[in-house]
Amino acid sequence: MVLELFFYRNILKNYEGGKTMENRENWGSKLGFIMAAAGSAVGLGNIWKFPYTAGSNGGGAFVLIYLVFVILIGFSVMLAEFAVGRKSHLAAVGAYKSVDRRWTFAGVLGVLAALLIMGFYPVVGGWALAYVFKVFTGLLANPDGIPDVFGAFISNPVQPLIWMGIYLLLNVFIVSKGVASGIEAAGKVLMPLLFAILILITIKGLTLPGAMAGVEFLFRPDFSKVTGTVVLSALGQAFFSLSLGMGAMITYGSYLNKSENLVQNAGLVTTMDTAVALLAGLAMFPAMFAFGMEPAAGPGLVFVVVPTLFAKMGGIGMVFSALFFLALTVAALTSSVSLLEVISAYLIDERKVARPKAVAISATVMTVMCIFASLSLGGVGPKLFGTGVFDIFDLLTDKIFLAIGGLMLAIFAGWRMDKEEIKKEVTSDGTVKFALFEFWYALIKYVIPVTIAIVAFTGVKSGFDAGVGGIMVLGLVIIGLLAAFSKKL
Numbered sequence: 001m002v003l004e005l006f007f008y009r010n011i012l013k014n015y016e017g018g019k020t021m022e023n024r025e026n027w028g029s030k031l032g033f034i035m036a037a038a039g040s041a042v043g044l045g046n047i048w049k050f051p052y053t054a055g056s057n058g059g060g061a062f063v064l065i066y067l068v069f070v071i072l073i074g075f076s077v078m079l080a081e082f083a084v085g086r087k088s089h090l091a092a093v094g095a096y097k098s099v100d101r102r103w104t105f106a107g108v109l110g111v112l113a114a115l116l117i118m119g120f121y122p123v124v125g126g127w128a129l130a131y132v133f134k135v136f137t138g139l140l141a142n143p144d145g146i147p148d149v150f151g152a153f154i155s156n157p158v159q160p161l162i163w164m165g166i167y168l169l170l171n172v173f174i175v176s177k178g179v180a181s182g183i184e185a186a187g188k189v190l191m192p193l194l195f196a197i198l199i200l201i202t203i204k205g206l207t208l209p210g211a212m213a214g215v216e217f218l219f220r221p222d223f224s225k226v227t228g229t230v231v232l233s234a235l236g237q238a239f240f241s242l243s244l245g246m247g248a249m250i251t252y253g254s255y256l257n258k259s260e261n262l263v264q265n266a267g268l269v270t271t272m273d274t275a276v277a278l279l280a281g282l283a284m285f286p287a288m289f290a291f292g293m294e295p296a297a298g299p300g301l302v303f304v305v306v307p308t309l310f311a312k313m314g315g316i317g318m319v320f321s322a323l324f325f326l327a328l329t330v331a332a333l334t335s336s337v338s339l340l341e342v343i344s345a346y347l348i349d350e351r352k353v354a355r356p357k358a359v360a361i362s363a364t365v366m367t368v369m370c371i372f373a374s375l376s377l378g379g380v381g382p383k384l385f386g387t388g389v390f391d392i393f394d395l396l397t398d399k400i401f402l403a404i405g406g407l408m409l410a411i412f413a414g415w416r417m418d419k420e421e422i423k424k425e426v427t428s429d430g431t432v433k434f435a436l437f438e439f440w441y442a443l444i445k446y447v448i449p450v451t452i453a454i455v456a457f458t459g460v461k462s463g464f465d466a467g468v469g470g471i472m473v474l475g476l477v478i479i480g481l482l483a484a485f486s487k488k489l
């Protein structure tokens, strides 16, 4: 569905010059929209990033803070993004620009965030794709060797680049050619399958001896582990996983019609996304503790735990492994095409570049970024403040850009737009009962901006202890520059 949206949009733009409101109502059904927004939200963020981030931030306390952020900030910001998008009927940059030219930079910040995420996301997408095949080479058959297989694979200078290239080509193909139906059909089968395999892994993991320690790790908060960076990581994870803070949900909202219930939609997408993340955590940690692995193992977590668990099952386990990575690849694809589209749409709408050229330019830049990101995992390439390229892109986006993007959106909706207008939008001209409107509005106007500002400040401060403060400050400087030069954007 994600893709259907893009192509309708493109076709409409050709016929209508992109501004005809009635014709922007493209969601065939309510389910279509939910699937598209959930398709963008559910991806590597939930299944790859959430477990290892929770693991390296101490477990329970991180998960609890993450959940509080999802409920209070994530849901509210998503609702605000939908409302801003539907009100303007324009994609991210246009939505800001049409209200106030000085706000254009907030939209452009989102485009930049999307570009930076695409500087490392396809690398991990490539790993997932590679693992579909690696399962069959027998490389993952011996449980004890699996951690080494992963380590050797990602630090190899050539292999991961090839898979990343194939993964990126799939994105380009989908976004530029319009083979929406194929991948959509695949998604419809593979998403439930992914969910089913995660449940299977969870059950399998929970029945292993020593598994309960993993459940405890995930759900028993130990607040002595909480630092400013842990709290900022939880906020960043919430934004990343829900695809917030960079305009993707503004763009989705711009295709909704007035009869849609935004409150319910935001609630459903938030719930689905969070359920998948928690399930992924439950699938990983019990098994990890049972196997005696380190919870802070880092980005390799799913790529080690899942094959190890299935390798212990023998032959049929291999099939499950392959299916898991296939489903993970498709989940990643439905997210990354939404990122590629955000960037291409900017070039098409704001820079008047033709679509094929826009996609080609975006993909070329991404390829270069991804090559550096991938090589950095083998210790090759430039470093900044001692941090490699992969980590720089990751840090800049989920710790700084998305959070500040969310902050901007909240300030924009709370202070720049008119309260009555927002109320009309959120309640679909009063037809949707939203009893908590005043509470939500107070969150958006006061609580969320203040909370994000405090969390970002303390996070950056404690980031210096972790040696990543320099990169975070660089992120803030970039945002400052964008704002300063917003007239040129």
Ligand code: PHE
Binding pocket: 040, 041, 042, 043, 044, 045, 046, 117, 239, 240, 241, 242, 243, 244, 246, 248, 335, 336, 338, 339
């Ligand atoms: N939410 C996606 C994931 O969890 C990643 C993403 C972030 C997609 C921001 C679009 C925008 O994998």
